[in-house]
Amino acid sequence: MSADEKWHLYYWPSLPGRGDFVRLMFEEMGVEYVDVGRVEGVQAVLQYYNGTAPGFPVYCPPIIRRGDLVMNGTPAILQYLGKVSGMYPDGDENEAHGWQINAIVTDLMGEGHDAYHPVKRTGTYDSQKEAAAPMIKQFREERLPKYLGYLERVLKLNEKNGFFLGSKITYVDIAVFHALRAAEFQFPEDYKSLPIPTLRAFKERMATRPRIAAFLESPRCIPFCGNSMM
Incomplete structure (x- = not known):
């Protein structure tokens, strides 16, 4: 995995949902990432959701990809990103x-x-x-x-x-x-x-926090839907 490879997030483009856990991690990490659903549309997310994309099998969004790494599961993603970014508990x-x-x-x-x-x-x-x-x-x-x-x-x-x-x-x-x-x-x-x-x-x-505040004020931050903490 090259250090300059971008992270990719696959999540539904119209709601924050569980995708915002990952977006907030990327924002606080200060890394570039592609919010694929918002850039390429829902079909790009569905190729992973339907199990037709290459790489390690995933179950449902949110999904992250960088180089050969493909993984899903919100808590697992957060823990992994925490480790690779230094945002991980000590001890x-x-x-x-x-x-x-x-x-x-x-x-x-x-x-x-x-x-x-x-x-x-x-x-x-x-x-x-x-x-x-x-x-x-x-x-x-x-x-x-x-x-x-x-x-x-x-x-x-x-x-x-x-x-x-x-x-x-x-x-x-x-x-x-x-x-x-x-x-x-x-x-x-x-x-x-x-x-x-x-x-x-x-x-x-x-x-x-500067990076989080900037995200919350930006178009990258999707409004909540108002039906089910999403």
């Missing part, structure tokens, strides 16, 4: 806790999505609104407070450093930041009223 214990937090963020986003798509995960929200209503209510009242309360407790352990693990930014901070962005957009009143002051301050602080 075995922090590494293990990073895996733990990353898995919980993945669960949070998955449950947020599924609350809006309880009948068919790949179906539209509008096609299952009636079935989704009680699931969304339960997610707001029970699951979201539990997830964000947990992340608040974890962050407070390292509050003096301003990050989740250690004294530098890692992929874990990027993962939580995007999850908080999605939660605030989708459930603004809940986000504002929950007892998570450390998390809210963390999100605001992350948003001021």
Whole structure:
């Protein structure tokens, strides 16, 4: 793999979704990348989604490619990019806790999505609104407070450093930041009223990092859809 080869991201061109976890990593890393779906259209993403592209088999977007490397799986991608960029927790214990937090963020986003798509995960929200209503209510009242309360407790352990693990930014901070962005957009009143002051301050602080701030203000940042933390 040549050092000057660009990264390629394959994700749906019309929503941030799980693709923004990867976009935010690339942006904070300060590397050039091609957002293939937005440049070439959805068919370029579908060739990987349908299993017809060359290279190591992948299951679904987001997918990254650079040289011979092809991989998918949001938490796996974040961990890999963290390692190759230096945005990885130092020490075995922090590494293990990073895996733990990353898995919980993945669960949070998955449950947020599924609350809006309880009948068919790949179906539209509008096609299952009636079935989704009680699931969304339960997610707001029970699951979201539990997830964000947990992340608040974890962050407070390292509050003096301003990050989740250690004294530098890692992929874990990027993962939580995007999850908080999605939660605030989708459930603004809940986000504002929950007892998570450390998390809210963390999100605001992350948003001021120069590369992230530039991304958020740029056309590269796709608006949230408003239906399922996507």
